[in-house]
Amino acid sequence: MTISLPRRSAEQVLDRASARRFVAGHIAGSADAFDRRGDLPESLFEAMAEAGLWAPFLSADQGGAGVSYATLGSIHEEVGRGCSSVRSLLTVHTMVSFAISRWGSQEQRQRWLPELASGRVQAAICVSEYEAGSDTGRIGTTARRTDRGWVLDGTKTWITAGRRAGLFLVFARTGSTIAAFLVPRDTSGVEITPIDGILGTRASLLATVGLRDAELGPEALLGPENFAAGMLLAGTLDMGRFSVAAGSVGIVQACLDACAAYTTGRMVGDSRLRDLQLIRAKMADMVTDVTAGRLLYEHAGRLKDSGNAETIMATWIAKYFASTAAARHAAEAVQIHGAHGCGPEYPVARYFRDAKIMEIIEGSSEIQRLTIAEAAYRRSEP
Ligand SMILES: Cc1cc2nc3c(=O)[nH]c(=O)nc-3n(C[C@H](O)[C@H](O)[C@H](O)COP(=O)(O)OP(=O)(O)OC[C@H]3O[C@@H](n4cnc5c(N)ncnc54)[C@H](O)[C@@H]3O)c2cc1C
Structure with a gap:
């Protein structure tokens, strides 16, 4: 399905700050409604195209903005903080755009990359x-x-x-x-x-x-013809894993935001929830893991930017850490909200359901652990 030509008169999403503004203006307030409807409005696709959000990592001659991978991660984190469904669309679009830019013929690049960069065509x-x-x-x-x-x-x-x-x-x-x-x-x-x-x-x-x-x-x-099973599939999945790692950090950040607000307002006995030590322990663990997860995917992004093959393992580790942290903290976020967290009134139930998916897609947690351990044994061989 195609949409009309983007005007690109809107603010371009080129970094974390502009991504945050875009998410605040177009996504965050509606994400629960998107989730309930199981659909996204046409106006969002148009806004994303106007903001150059679909594939800003492509070079300018391919229709992109030449944004670095480390920065792309921070953009996907911000989108994931607002809505994992929208970030998922960006993930798969990024994977296909990357594969064509990396392995496509001249004709394939000319045919598809401007369409993908502009958001006139979405990819899966x-x-x-x-x-x-x-x-x-x-x-x-x-x-x-x-x-x-x-x-x-x-x-x-x-x-x-x-x-x-x-x-x-x-x-x-x-x-x-x-x-x-x-x-x-x-x-x-x-x-x-x-x-x-x-x-x-x-x-x-x-x-x-x-x-x-x-x-x-x-x-x-x-x-x-005989190439896909190796480099092309591995490289394309690596890009998806990178985006999911960043998006999972976004989920943890969203849990932290929601819990900070809720525990400030909710009273038990004479105390605000935020003043209870057990609640503070959970908040401290969220802060620690969101910081660590961010450092891990940023490190993987910088390795991609410098063309260092170590990025593949760094991305496995970032995705394993961030997706499991998201699942753990989203469960705690529901717990902190009690019954309120189980209904549609607060977003934490959505985070909980979305975070579980992060442990399954782009290499399940089991496959991540097997791969990371295998690399550890290879490295320890004389
Ligand atoms: C919301 C959503 C979106 C998705 N989007 C896409 C998409 O856009 N494109 C696409 O191609 N696919 C997509 N998928 C599919 C996803 O990539 C697969 O679900 C994933 O690869 C796992 O495969 P599987 O579900 O068949 O599980 P299986 O591979 O059957 O695994 C089942 C369980 O066994 C475990 N397991 C498997 N092998 C081993 C092993 N060797 N050792 C130990 N444990 C093991 C797994 O970790 C898992 O827990 C999506 C899935 C979901 C839920």
Whole structure:
């Protein structure tokens, strides 16, 4: 789905401060309503396009603003602080934009990057299938080479932005390996089925994407055919993990904000909740983890900016730390709010549901721990 040309007369989101202003003006006050409706208004997509929020890390000649990855993280943190559903859309859009800018041909870059940078087209990434989540080696969607290009067959599911995206980056099996394909939404054989009732990030426009004899030209293949299973998939998921790490820090910050306000107003006996030591202990743990999580993703972002391959492990660690911290502190935030925290009156129930999702997507906590431990053993080998 496309939107009209952005005017770009609005303030551009180029750093944490401008992102915070954008979120305050367009997202924070409506995030609970987005969550309840399981949808986002058209006006928000237009505002995001006008603010240059979709892919500011792309270079100016690609339509972006050349924002560094460390800064991009802080922008995604601020958006995640306001609404994890909106940040999820930015995450998958960032992953696809990054993959095309990094591995696309000249023609693919010219065709797609200005569209993605401007927000005229939104992107989604299709890796998961009912039978293939963490284990991408089980991907069953096939890509068959023909005289005219490729034919894709299979079903991708839990696709963030799937209800709306104009471009899908689809990972499919070509014989013994897995390759990546750029699939426009209007390709014949693409079938979109919305998914409702998901636990968290309810407004992230999830869908199942069916590919039924979907015919594509040769230009659909992104990167060399035997390449995706390695660098392209790993690099693209790394970018998603980075965004989720930052967004998870945003959730912890949001928990802290909500708890500071609530405990200041709520009385038990003659005391404000904020004056109780057990409450202060929880607040201190939130402050400590939000600070640590921020330092971890900023470190990973700086490594990306300097082209240091260590960023991959730094990003795993940042995402593992931040997503588990978000789940822990969102549970405590509900606890601190008591029954008020269980209803729609306060945002902490939404944080609680959204934070759980962060422990599952872009590499579950179990996969993160296995990967981090494996690297530790490799490093300790003589
Ligand atoms: C809200 C939401 C949005 C999503 N958006 C997208 C999207 O945009 N695009 C996309 O492609 N996918 C998306 N997904 C899917 C997501 O990437 C997968 O859910 C994730 O990769 C985990 O796969 P799975 O759910 O199949 O779980 P499985 O891989 O089946 O794992 C089930 C459980 O077993 C554990 N486990 C798996 N392997 C091991 C192991 N070796 N050792 C120990 N434990 C293990 C896992 O950690 C998990 O706890 C989304 C999911 C959700 C919930």
